[in-house]
Amino acid sequence: MARIVVPSVEGILTADEVQATVDRIAEWQLADGMIPWFPGGHADPWNHVEAAMALALGGRVAEAERAYDWLVGLQRPDGAWHQYYVEGGVEDDKFDLNVVAYVAAGVAPLPAHARPRLRRGDVARGREGHRLRARAPAAPRRDPLGPPRRRHAVALRPAHRLVEHLPLAALRHRPRRGARPRAPRLGAELGAARRRHRQPRGRRLRPKHRWAMDWYYPVLGGAVVGEAGRARLAERYETFVDDERGVRCVKDRPWITVAETCECVMAHLAVGEREIGERLFGWIQQYRVESGRYWTGTVYPDLTHFPADEQSTYTAAAVVLAADALWGEGPTSALFADHDAVLPRLLDIPDDDPVRD
Secondary structure, three states: OOOOOEEEEEEEOHHHHHHHHHHHHHHHHHOOOOOOOOOOOOOOOHHHHHHHHHHHHOOHHHHHHEEEEEEEEEEEOOOOOOOEOOEEEEEEEEHHHHHHHHHHHOOOOOOOHHHHHHHHHHHHHHHHHHHHHHOOOOOOOOOOOOOOOOOHHHHHHHHHHHHHHHHHHHOOOOOOOOOOOOOHHHHHHHHHHHOOOOOOOHHOOOOOEEHHHHHHHHHOOOOOOOOHHHHHHHHHHHHEEEOOOOEOOOOOOOOEHHHHHHHHHHHHOOOHHHHHHHOOOOOOHHHHHOOOOOOOEEEEEEEOOOOOOOOOOOHHHHHHHHHHHOOOOOOOOOOOOOHHHOOOOOOOOOOOOOOOO
């Protein structure tokens, strides 16, 4: 078995500190593999997978495999997962597109010898069946074919790319002769809509001006790249970034969230702005506690925590993923930080191109 080298960020976070953070995630994993946000809390597939990725990066491969086994065991026949789970069952039965697509991205940190433990057919259905069917007309919120959430773009391209390097390849969708592949085309349509500030497929989406994720996710997900990506990040940097503190989750709320700051770190890395990424990553170390966990959110100026006293597993995982991206020496370091090196380019779809299945 190949030795796993834990990431570090010189002058900011040591490998031992990253390992401690990974170990704290493992401490809160349940016996069945579920990784709740905190003891007694719920889990959602997106943050569960993010935590599993962090476990793998810290050498906790058995725990990561157990996390994926839990996820596969809960997958519906149509390839979807519900929004929230608690120990022993479903807490919220809504469906959210990003939590399905992101599963494929989570496979990346697993060593090759561990990948066959995933149930190939189930993961392929999650990647192809539900995500591609999400192009159907808008439906009620509780319907699995409902409108996409704001986080979906970051998962689409890794999902398409990673499947070609896994045993899932034989199960993936094969387009008709002469047809363009559907997965990258879907990503292209979403990316084009983002770049042109249009509503994809005629859907009405919620306003995108308040939330930091809607500012940097098009860059992190690869829909807006290069100079356009740098311009997008610069345009609202002062709106969401508090100097020496980090990124506000919501522009008009006085709390800094570690997870959003770490994701913003990777967005800046994706467009070559390493200095800004390192600076942001350095700032969030003030929210680290002695155990290696991190406060989810910190409210200024009174320095209380929001949610109250929460140190979530997904926040710890975001720190580990950002550290890996900044480290840049691991096999998955480029997953979110170098789209050209890891992911296929999105198709360039002209404005007058009809959207067809």
